[in-house]
Amino acid sequence: MWKLQFMTLYTKSGFCPELFIEYINMEAENMKFDKESAEKKRKIHTSEKVGKRAGFIFLKAFLLGLAGLAVIVGAAGFGIMKGLINSAPDISNLSVAPSEAATYIYDMDGKPVQKLTAPTSNRTLVKLEQIPIDLQHAVVSVEDERFYEHSGIDIQGIVRAFVVGVSHGKFTEGASTITQQLLKNNVFTDWTRETSLIQKFKRKFQEQYLALQLEKKMSKEQILEDYLNTINLGAGTYGVQAAAHRYFNKDVSKLTLSEATVIAGITQNPTQYNPIIYPEENAKRREKVLNHMLEQGYINQAQYDAALKDDVYSRIQKTDSETAEVSVYSYYIDAIVEQVMEDLQKQKGYTEQQAYKMLYSSGLRIFSAQDESIQQICDEEFSNPDNFPAGTEVGVDYALSVSGTDKQVRNYNTETLAEYIQEKNPDFNKMFATEEEARAAIAEYRAFVLQPGDEVIGEHTYIIPQPQASCVIIDQTTGYVKAIVGGRGKKEASLTLNRATTSRRQPGSTFKVIAAYAPALDSAGKTLATVYDNAPYAYTNGVPVNNWDSHNTYTGLTTIRQAITNSINVVTVKCLTDITPRLGFRYSERFGISTLYNDTALDVRQPLALGGVTDGVVNLELTEAYATIANSGKYNEPKFYTRIEDQNGNVIIDNTPVNTSILKPQTAFLLTSAMQDVVNYGTATGINLGEMPVAGKTGTTSDYRDIWFAGYTPYYTCSVWGGYDNHDMLPGSGSYHNYHKTLWNSIMTRIHAELPAKDFKKPKNIETASVCKKSGKLAVKGLCDTDPRGSQIYTEYFTAGTVPTAKCDVHVSMQICAETRLLPTSSCRTTTVAFIKRPKGSEGSTDDSAYTGPSQTCPGHTIIDKIKGLIDGKVDTNIPDVSTHEGQQGSSKKRRAEEDGDDIPTVGID
Numbered sequence: 001m002w003k004l005q006f007m008t009l010y011t012k013s014g015f016c017p018e019l020f021i022e023y024i025n026m027e028a029e030n031m032k033f034d035k036e037s038a039e040k041k042r043k044i045h046t047s048e049k050v051g052k053r054a055g056f057i058f059l060k061a062f063l064l065g066l067a068g069l070a071v072i073v074g075a076a077g078f079g080i081m082k083g084l085i086n087s088a089p090d091i092s093n094l095s096v097a098p099s100e101a102a103t104y105i106y107d108m109d110g111k112p113v114q115k116l117t118a119p120t121s122n123r124t125l126v127k128l129e130q131i132p133i134d135l136q137h138a139v140v141s142v143e144d145e146r147f148y149e150h151s152g153i154d155i156q157g158i159v160r161a162f163v164v165g166v167s168h169g170k171f172t173e174g175a176s177t178i179t180q181q182l183l184k185n186n187v188f189t190d191w192t193r194e195t196s197l198i199q200k201f202k203r204k205f206q207e208q209y210l211a212l213q214l215e216k217k218m219s220k221e222q223i224l225e226d227y228l229n230t231i232n233l234g235a236g237t238y239g240v241q242a243a244a245h246r247y248f249n250k251d252v253s254k255l256t257l258s259e260a261t262v263i264a265g266i267t268q269n270p271t272q273y274n275p276i277i278y279p280e281e282n283a284k285r286r287e288k289v290l291n292h293m294l295e296q297g298y299i300n301q302a303q304y305d306a307a308l309k310d311d312v313y314s315r316i317q318k319t320d321s322e323t324a325e326v327s328v329y330s331y332y333i334d335a336i337v338e339q340v341m342e343d344l345q346k347q348k349g350y351t352e353q354q355a356y357k358m359l360y361s362s363g364l365r366i367f368s369a370q371d372e373s374i375q376q377i378c379d380e381e382f383s384n385p386d387n388f389p390a391g392t393e394v395g396v397d398y399a400l401s402v403s404g405t406d407k408q409v410r411n412y413n414t415e416t417l418a419e420y421i422q423e424k425n426p427d428f429n430k431m432f433a434t435e436e437e438a439r440a441a442i443a444e445y446r447a448f449v450l451q452p453g454d455e456v457i458g459e460h461t462y463i464i465p466q467p468q469a470s471c472v473i474i475d476q477t478t479g480y481v482k483a484i485v486g487g488r489g490k491k492e493a494s495l496t497l498n499r500a501t502t503s504r505r506q507p508g509s510t511f512k513v514i515a516a517y518a519p520a521l522d523s524a525g526k527t528l529a530t531v532y533d534n535a536p537y538a539y540t541n542g543v544p545v546n547n548w549d550s551h552n553t554y555t556g557l558t559t560i561r562q563a564i565t566n567s568i569n570v571v572t573v574k575c576l577t578d579i580t581p582r583l584g585f586r587y588s589e590r591f592g593i594s595t596l597y598n599d600t601a602l603d604v605r606q607p608l609a610l611g612g613v614t615d616g617v618v619n620l621e622l623t624e625a626y627a628t629i630a631n632s633g634k635y636n637e638p639k640f641y642t643r644i645e646d647q648n649g650n651v652i653i654d655n656t657p658v659n660t661s662i663l664k665p666q667t668a669f670l671l672t673s674a675m676q677d678v679v680n681y682g683t684a685t686g687i688n689l690g691e692m693p694v695a696g697k698t699g700t701t702s703d704y705r706d707i708w709f710a711g712y713t714p715y716y717t718c719s720v721w722g723g724y725d726n727h728d729m730l731p732g733s734g735s736y737h738n739y740h741k742t743l744w745n746s747i748m749t750r751i752h753a754e755l756p757a758k759d760f761k762k763p764k765n766i767e768t769a770s771v772c773k774k775s776g777k778l779a780v781k782g783l784c785d786t787d788p789r790g791s792q793i794y795t796e797y798f799t800a801g802t803v804p805t806a807k808c809d810v811h812v813s814m815q816i817c818a819e820t821r822l823l824p825t826s827s828c829r830t831t832t833v834a835f836i837k838r839p840k841g842s843e844g845s846t847d848d849s850a851y852t853g854p855s856q857t858c859p860g861h862t863i864i865d866k867i868k869g870l871i872d873g874k875v876d877t878n879i880p881d882v883s884t885h886e887g888q889q890g891s892s893k894k895r896r897a898e899e900d901g902d903d904i905p906t907v908g909i910d
Contacts, residue, residue, distance in 0.1 A: 095186075096182050096183060096186045096187060096214065096218075096223070096226050097186070097226050097229070098123060098125070098185075098186060098226065098229050098230040098238070098239065099186065099361075100118070100120055100121035100123060100238070100361040100362070100363075101121055101123045101124065101125055101239075101361070101362065101363030101647060102115050102116065102117040102121055102122050102123055102124055102242070102360075102363065103115070103116040103117070103359055103360060103361075103362065103363060103364040103365070103366060104116070104124075104364075104365055104366070105333065105336060105366045105367075105368050105641075106365060106366065106367050106368060107368055107370065107372055108367075108368065108369070108370070108371065108372075110367075113333075113368065113372075114329065114330075114333050116337065116359060116360050117236075117360055117361075118357070118360040118361045119236065120238065120361070121238065121360060121361035121363075122236050122237050122238055122242050123229065123230075123237075123238035123239040123241075123242050123363075124239060124241040124242050124245075124363075125229050125239065125241070125363065125647065126229065126239075126240070126241045126252055126253075127225065128221055128222075128224060128225040128228070130241075130251075130252060130253045131225075131228055131240055131252055131253070132252070132253065132255050132260055134255075134256075134257045134260045134261075134298075134299075135228075135240060135252070135255055135260035135263065135264060136224060136228070137293055137296075137298040137299075138257075138260050138261050138263075138264035138289050138293060138298075139178075139224075139227075139228065139264045139267070140178070140224070141264075141289065141292035141293045141296050141298055142264060142265070142268075142288065142289045142292050143178055143181070143264075143267065143268075144177045144178040144181075145292065145296055146177075147177065147178050147179075147220065147224070148220055150177060151212060151215050152177060152179045152180070152208070152211030152212040152213075152214060152215040153177060153180070153208050153211055153212060154177050176207075177211060178223065178224065178227050179211040179214055179215060179223055180207050180208065180211045181227065181231075182214075182223060182226055182227045182230060183207050183210050183211060183214065184207060185230050185231070186226070186230055187210070228240045229241075231267045232267065232270045233263055233266045233267060233270060234266045234270035234271065234273065234274040234275075234276075235247070235274055235276055240252045240263060243263050243266070244259075244263070247259075247262065247263070247275060247276070247316050247319060247320075248315065248316070248319055249319045249322075256307075256310070257299065257303060257306075257307050258306075258307040258310035258312045259312060261286045261289045261290055261293075261307060262275050262282060262286050262312055262316070264286075264289050265282055265285035265286045265288070265289050266282065266285075268285070273285050275313060275316050276316060276317070276320050279313040279316070279317075282313075283313065287308065290304050290307055290308065327494065328491055328492065328493060328494050329494035329495065330491065331484050331485060331486035331487075331491065331498050331500060331501075332368070332370050332375065332481075332483070332484055332640065333494075334486070334494065334495050334496075334498050334501075335481070335484060335498065335500070335501050335620075335640045336366060336368060336640045336641055337359070337495065338495075338501070339639070339640050339641070340355075340359055340366060340641065340644065341355050341356065341359060343644075343653055344358055344359065344653075347653060348652070348653070362646070362647070363646070363647040364644055364645065364646060364647075364652075365644070365645040365646075365647075365649070366641050366643075366644050367641055367642045367643050367644075367645075368640065368641055368642075369478075369480035369481060369482065369639055369640055369641055369642050369655075370481070370482060370483060370640070371482040371483060374473055374482045374483040374716075374751055375482070375483040375484075377483075377747055377750045377751055378471055378473065378483045378484075378485050378747055379485065381743060381746045381747045381750070382469065382471070382485050382488050382743070383488075384746070387739060387742050387743050387746055388465075388467075388469075388488070388735075388739050388743075389467070389735040389736045389739055390735070392465055392466055392467060393431040393432060393433055393465075393466045393467075394431065394432050394433075394434065394435050394438050394463050394464060394465055394466060395430055395431050395432070395438075395463075395464040395465075395466050395725055395726070396414060396417070396430075396432070396438050396442065396461065396462065396463060396464065397414055397460075397461075397462040397464060397492075398412075398413060398414045398417050398442055398460070398461050398462075399411070399412070399413050399414075399458070399459065399460050400412040400413075400446065400449070400456070400458070400459045401456070401457050401458040401459070402449075402450065402454045402455060402456050402457065403454065403455045403457050404451060404453065404454055405451075405452075405453040405454075409457070410449075412445075412449055414430070417441070417442065417445050418430050420445050420448065421441060421445075429726060429728055430726050431466055431724070431726065431728070435463050438463060439461070439463075442461055460492070460493075462492045462493075463489070464487070464489055464725065465488050465489045466724050466725060467722055467723055467724045467730060467736070467739075468487050468488060468499060468722070468723065468724065468725050469485070469487070469488055469499075469720060469721060469722045469739070469740065469743060470484075470485060470486055470487060470498075470499035470500040470503065470619050470720070470721045471483070471484065471485040471500065471619075471718065471719070471720050471721075471743065471744075471747065472484050472500050472501075472619050472620050472623040472638075472718065472719050473623075473716055473717070473718045473747075473751075474623050474624060474627045474638060474716065474717045474718075475715075475716060476627035476628070476630040476631040476636075476712060476716070476717045477631055477657075478636060478639075478657045479624065479627070479635075479636025479637055479638050479639055479657050479659070480638075480639055480640075480642070480657070481620070481638050481639065481640050482716065484498075484500040484501065484620070485500060486498035486499045486500045486501065487499045487500075499619065499721070500619045500620060501618060501619070501620045502618065503618065503619070504595055504615045504616035504617060504618055505616045505617065505619075505706045505721055505723065506611055506612070506613065506616045506617075506701040506705070506706045507611040507613070507616065507617045507622055507699055507706075507708060508610070508611045508698075508699030508700050508701040508706055508707075508708055509548075509567045509569075509572075509610065509611060509683075509697065509698060509699040509700065510611065510622060510626075510697045510698070510699030510708045510709075510710045510719075511588075511608070511609070511610065511611035511613070511617070511699070512564070512567070512572045512609060512610065512611070512697070513564065513626075513629070513671055513675065513697050514587065514588055514591050514593070514622075514625050515576060515584040515585070515587065515588050515608050515609055515611075516572050516573075516575045516576040516579070516584055516608075516609045517560060517563075517564060517572070517575065517671065517674075518587055518591075518629070518663060518667065518671060519579055519583045519584055519586075519587040520560070520575050520576075520578075520579050521560075521667045521670055521671065521799075522587070522633075522663050522664055522667040523583070524578070524579040524583065525802075526560060526575070526578075526579070527560070527670075527776070527796070527798055527799075527802050527804075528559060528560050528561040528564075528670050528673070528674055528796055528797065528798075529559050529560070529561070529771045529776035529777075529796045529798070529804065530559065530560050530575075530776050531557050531558065531559055531773075531774065531775060531776040531810075532557075532558060532560075532563070532570075532571040532574045532575060532578075533556060533557055533558070533574075533838070533839050533842055533846070534547070534554045534555045534556055534557070534558040534563070534568055534570050534571050534846065535554050535556065535570070535842055535843065535844050535846045536554065536570075536843060536844035537570045537573065537574060539573070539606050539607070540606065545569055545570050545573050546569065547568060547569050547570055548567055548568075548569060548700070553847070554570065554844065554845070554846040554847065555568065555846065555847050555848075556774075556836070556838070556846035556847045556848030556849070557773075557774045557775070557810060557836070557838075557839070557848055558571050558773075559773055559776055559796075560575065560674070561673075561674045561677065561796065562773065563575075564671075564674040564675065564677070564678060564682075564697070565674065565677040565678050565681055565682035565683075566682050566683065567678075567682065567683045567697075567698060569609075569610055572609045572610060573606055573607075573609045573610065575609070576606060576608065576609035577606055577609075581600075581604050581605050581606060581608050581609075582604055584608055584609065585598065585603060585604045585608060587662075588608070588625075590635070590662040591621075591624075591625035591628055591635065591662065592621050592624050592625055592628070592635060592637070592638075593617055593621050593622070593625060594618075594621060595613070595615045595616065595617055595618060595621070596608075596613055596614075596615075597614050597615075602614045611699060611701070616706075619719055619721050620638055621638075622708075622710055622719050623638070623710065623717055623718070623719040624636070624637070624638045624717075625710075626696070626697075626710045626711070626712055626717050626719065627712065627717035628662060628663065628668075629663065629668045629671050629672060629675075629695075629712075630668075630672070630695070630712040630714075630717050630760075631659070631668075632663075632665040632668045632669070632761065632763065633661055633662060633663025633664055633665050633667060633668040634659040634660065634661050634662075635659060635660045635661075635662045636657045636658075636659045637658075639655050639657070641655055642655050642656075643655055643656075664799070665763035666763055666765055666766055666799040666800075667799070668763075669760070669761075669762060669763055669766060669797070670797055670798075670799070671695075672695045672760050673695075673797055675695035675696055675697055675711075676693060676694070676695045676760075678695070678696060678697055678698070679694045679695065679696055679711070683698040684696055684697070684698050684709060684711070684741065686738060686741045686742070686745065687709070687711060687741055687744065687745050688745065689713065689745070689748060689749055689752055690749075690757070691757040692713050692714075692752050692755070692757045693713065693714065693757070693758075693759060693760060694711055694712070694713055694748075695711060695712055695760070696709055696710055696711020696712060697709075697710055697711070698741075700737070703729040704729055704730040704736070704737055705723055705724070705727050705728070705729055705730070706721065706722075706723045707721070707722045707723060707730065707737060707738075707739075707740045708720070708721050708722075708740060709740050709741050709744045711744065711748075713748065713752060714758050714759070714760055714761070715751075715752065715755055716748070716751060716752075718744060718747065718748055720740045720741075720743045720744045720747075721740065722739055722740040722743075765799060765800035765801075766797055766798070766799065766800070767797070767798050767799075767800050767803055768795050768796065768797055768798070769795070769796060769798060769803045769804065770793055770794070770795055770796075771793070771794065771795075771796050771804060771808075772784040772792050772793060772808040772810065772811065773792040773793075773794060774787070774792050774808070774810045774811060774836060774848075775808040775809060775810035775811070776804065777804045777806045777807055777808045777809065777810075778804055778805070778806065778807045778808065779792070779793040779807075779808055780807050780808045780811065781793070783808065783811045783812075783813055783834055784808050784811050784834075786811075786834040787811065787834055787836075787851070788833075788834070788851060789847075789851070792811070809837070810836060810837050811834050811835070811836065811837075812834070812835050812836075812837050812853060813832055813833070813834055813835075814832070814833060814834075814835055814853045814854075815830045815831070815832050815833075816830065816831060816833055816853075816854060817829070817830060817858040818830060818831040819858075819861070820858045820859075821854060822854045822856050822857055822858040823854055823855075823856065823857040823858060824857075824858055825857060825858050825859075825860045825861075826860075827860040827861040827862070828858050828860070828861060829861075835851060835852055835853035836848045836851045836852050836853075837852065837853070838852055
């Protein structure tokens with residue numbers, strides 16, 4: 001009974017009852033209970049008994065203390081583990097799929113044309129069924145051979161790693177399963193920042209705990225798929241698809257066993273086993289992978305031997321040299337990137353940093369609006385030297401960063417290079433006659449700034465041909481940009497200067513239609529027949545307004561149609577002044593011009609009529625303004641992509657065109673009609689697409705610093721700009737002043753080669769009337785058609801309700817003296833002639849001045865004078881002979897031929 005009591009007591013105390021019973025039995029064996037021996041033993045064992053009792057009490061106390069400590073430690077350990085488990089990520093909401101992936105830009109046919117990726121997101125996700133079974137087995141065999149057997153933790157692997165570590169005195173083998181590695185890469189992403197053993201223990205414990213939980217939640221196939229899409233495989237690639245393209249230029253599904261083992265061997269050390277840089281090291285690792293596969297029964301000996309014999313590394317080097325990804329974006333890709341960044345912030349509310357991460361790391365699918373065939377035509381024509389002036393100069397874009405012996409970084413650039421050259425040559429204008437001259441100057445400057453001990457930490461030299469050009473082509477019905485060229489010459493870097501989308505240049509006379517004539521016809525009651533006196537005129541500050549021709553001639557009474565055709569500055573400024581610069585400014589903004597300043601001291605003023613704006617305009621926006629006219633007055637925001645999808649194909653931004661009517665369709669038609677005359681008879685006579693109708697407007701700024709042609713067909717709108725990057729004046733004449741039109745014509749001729757000719761769409765409510773060019777009113781036969789310069793009657797288009805009702809009152813019929821051309825007396829032989837009545841207050845001489853009626857009276861004639869005149873057959877030499885005049889249109893053509901069709905508005909006058 002006492003045994004049972006002690007056993008129960010000590011069992012509850014945490015001691016082993018079996019050991020205690022064995023101790024009691026030993027004591028009983030030594031006891032004898034007879035009286036004779038009892039006293040003897042008492043004496044003998046008295047001292048021993050005292051000692052044993054003390055020892056027993058000590059043992060009991062020690063064992064009780066040890067049991068208490070065990071309970072405390074156990075409880076503490078349990079609490080720690082419970083805390084680690086509670087602080088682990090919630091498995092129910094956990095995603096181990098890779099969170100970063102490359103974004104792809106696709107063309108209109110759905111073919112990828114550009115990859116956008118951040119340093120850690122060069123990844124393209126694929127399904128497991130797309131990954132060859134050999135690649136799956138290769139990775140499993142070398143990374144986690146019991147992957148298909150364990151439940152997330154490989155106990156056998158842990159024991160093996162421990163034994164190897166103890167025997168070698170160094171723990172080098174890992175025991176992490178694929179499941180754990182997946183968690184480490186996609187959940188515990190901060191593991192590289194762990195600095196203490198406690199941090200590593202916490203992460204490792206939670207990693208193992210979650211691995212067990214994850215295996216209950218996901219299948220082996222799902223885990224392996226996510227892992228193969230996650231792993232770092234060197235050369236900036238993540239996931240097996242990106243690696244397959246980088247090393248073999250093929251889809252992962254096409255990999256051979258030999259190629260699969262190359263990739264499988266990389267993941268343990270992506271730098272050391274990079275097959276491009278270290279093929280020998282990768283080959284050793286690859287052989288190990290093949291050995292594992294052979295040992296584990298994934299391949300047979302024949303497959304093993306064939307794979308080892310494959311000269312796979314020669315193919316990798318060839319692929320690297322021939323098809324390594326081009327890092328420099330095209331001008332069009334530049335524009336897509338900038339527009340997507342802007343749209344993600346404006347439409348989705350992202351910050352700039354969030355938009356950047358979304359663009360480069362979220363696996364977006366961006367569908368470009370670019371037409372590759374049109375883009376190719378543009379690129380080829382910009383590369384054709386025949387489209388540019390001969391003997392052009394070059395500019396440079398130079399940058400140099402050096403670290404001195406004091407470890408301070410010094411930076412030099414194009415501006416400091418120019419300052420150095422200008423110290424010796426004050427007339428240096430940042431351009432060189434040849435590329436050789438430019439490189440020699442850079443080498444001299446480089447030698448000048450470098451000091452002994454300097455370390456060059458960055459340098460680039462870009463040679464830029466001059467003069468430059470840019471081009472934008474838009475489908476006016478949608479606003480989609482089909483092609484752009486941001487400059488001539490080789491593009492050396494991504495997201496650099498794009499003259500098509502960001503450069504601000506003075507628009508010259510292309511702005512006349514936008515700021516003056518469009519609002520005048522659309523909402524100010526003017527028509528194409530409205531007449532202004534093209535006579536000497538000044539801005540309100542007294543500065544004269546000059547016409548573009550070298551003689552600064554004045555045509556007198558001139559219709560808006562004629563003013564558009566021949567780009568007459570005075571008429572344009574008078575028109576804008578009449579409708580107010582404020583109205584012109586409002587329309588310019590409605591056309592999408594965003595670079596203007598709403599200030600009467602800057603852009604809300606008279607020079608706006610001629611494109612005299614503070615900061616200039618961007619080619620993209622000017623092209624869209626003309627595309628609006630081509631699209632019957634409907635404005636579409638210019639777009640470089642059609643939609644953006646996420647990785648799962650969900651549309652996150654739909655760029656379907658949404659147009660806004662900013663002009664009446666009748667106004668757009670009238671402007672188009674007038675600008676067809678610009679091409680057929682006016683300042684753009686060099687433009688010719690055969691039977692395809694073209695409408696457009698030239699623009700040339702003061703001193704030929706900017707030259708433009710913005711034009712359109714029933715299919716596309718295209719604007720070409722030309723000029724020097726440093727705003728210098730284009731020299732001479734001829735090709736330097738007209739290469740923009742040569743480019744436009746070369747590009748658009750090829751684009752329209754297979755397109756059927758068709759007329760511009762004529763809207764309803766358009767009427768015609770015969771009017772007089774000098775009054776803009778209904779023509780009077782027998783009067784307007786007897787003008788000595790030729791008939792002034794022509795047929796004009798009008799919006800219904802705006803046809804003039806009054807008859808011409810500018811042409812007047814007068815009787816004059818046939819001999820003196822003065823007002824007749826009773827003694828004069830008279831003749832009836834049509835004259836021009838100039839507007840009241842007109843000043844200066846114009847083409848009309850010689851055709852106004854006389855104000856003085858003839859002194860009279862005697863009868864003898866009359867008879868003598870009749871006998872001698874004297875003719876009236878002062879009366880113009882219609883047969884000897886070209887007419888107004890003919891003289892205009894002559895002037896255009898002399899000036900090669902250029903128009904130079906005065907800009908920046910005030």
